[in-house]
Amino acid sequence: MSTQLSDKLVIAISSRALFNLGDSHRVFEEQGLEAFAAYQIDHENDVLEKGDAFPLVQKFLQINQRLEEPRVEVILLSRNSADTGLRVFNSIEHYGLDITRAAFCNGESPWRYIAPFGCHLFLSSDGSDVRGALERGVAAATLVAGSSHERDDETLRFAFDGDAVIFSDEAEQIFKRDGLAAFAAAERASAQQPLGGGPFKGFLEALQQLQAEFAAESCPIRTALVTARSAPAHERVIRTLRAWNIRIDESVFLGGLPKGEFLRAFGADVFFDDQPAHCASAAEHVATGHVPHGVANEPVS
Incomplete structure (x- = not known):
């Protein structure tokens, strides 16, 4: 041992x-x-x-x-x-x-x-x-208790939400405080500025180091970013991952659409999200982990 x-x-x-x-x-x-x-x-x-x-x-x-x-x-x-x-x-x-x-x-x-x-x-x-x-x-x-299923696919598939999971919740704070239009404007203005790291950045980095030990066509691990963001807020996400030298296999920008069907299409073995409502919805389709971090999990005063 x-x-x-x-x-x-x-x-x-x-x-x-x-x-x-x-x-x-x-x-x-x-x-x-x-x-x-x-x-x-x-x-x-x-x-x-x-x-x-x-x-x-x-x-x-x-x-x-x-x-x-x-x-x-x-x-x-x-x-x-x-x-x-x-x-x-x-x-x-x-x-x-x-x-x-x-x-x-x-x-x-x-x-x-x-x-x-x-x-x-x-x-x-x-x-x-x-x-x-x-x-x-x-x-x-x-x-989160839900409807997880064993999948015949031998590839291990991790799916992540972006803000407050892979990234910090700095952008989400603007959305919560000032609304969607202010969020979109702030992200467009900060498109060249990488986001701060969230609680899963280190795990994603370690996961990518493990992926690097396999040829791309035979890697048993696959990752996906599944986020409610849409254009133009996608650019900052892409540039942040580039600045971190982290590769995500698949990126899905949903513009607020429910995530469950997309996670099932990806075949996620687990999906991580900070928002309880998103987790409850996703858990109907795939195994889901709630990340109690960031502004979405602060007590309502």
Whole structure:
């Protein structure tokens, strides 16, 4: 087993994102921690059903099979105890997932282990854990319950919203405060000025470094920007990515159209967006992660 993670792209995932723990979580909410622990131990040999992030994780780990040296890793971060987490690891073994590292925190938030593990992305079903990770500079998203589907395509497809996800929310602040016309005018005036980086910039950079290890025609990873922007606000986005030396495989400028059908056409394994309403709509078509960052997620006064 490798003792170094610095040369890998590392995704951390919660047990509730990886597997369907709905029954046991209801026991926890209705009867408390002791009943939850007893339930998990009683069922520790029962294989858990796949969760919303399972197809994503499975495809992600399969990338190692195409490389001479493993370059990706998945870390399990869980609020379970190691004792109750045995059912999770039994299910991991059943499905043949190459996940060997984990932190079980027995009710405490696991985000404090993200930095020591060197994680580039954290996926969870717990919004408070996700916000803790984002506040510490790690790309993170809360998986939204919806209608995710396993896809026959072996290519791993990531889709991202732009503002407040890949980019900062500076332009979105203008839109929220002054409206669409002011936003369009500001973006036209600032077309030559790159946007600031958002919480997913670092993950996108690491993802592109991994893509670069494959020939373009055989790369098992594909990315897409799916944004509500339209012309003329597209120019600043294109010039920003160019300035960052980041390549996005596909860019879709929707001008406010609903994103779901376009995400399904792309075949996204996961889509990241900062706006709760957009996430709820997209989740009807693909696995979706809400990024609770930026002006769209500030409390309404």
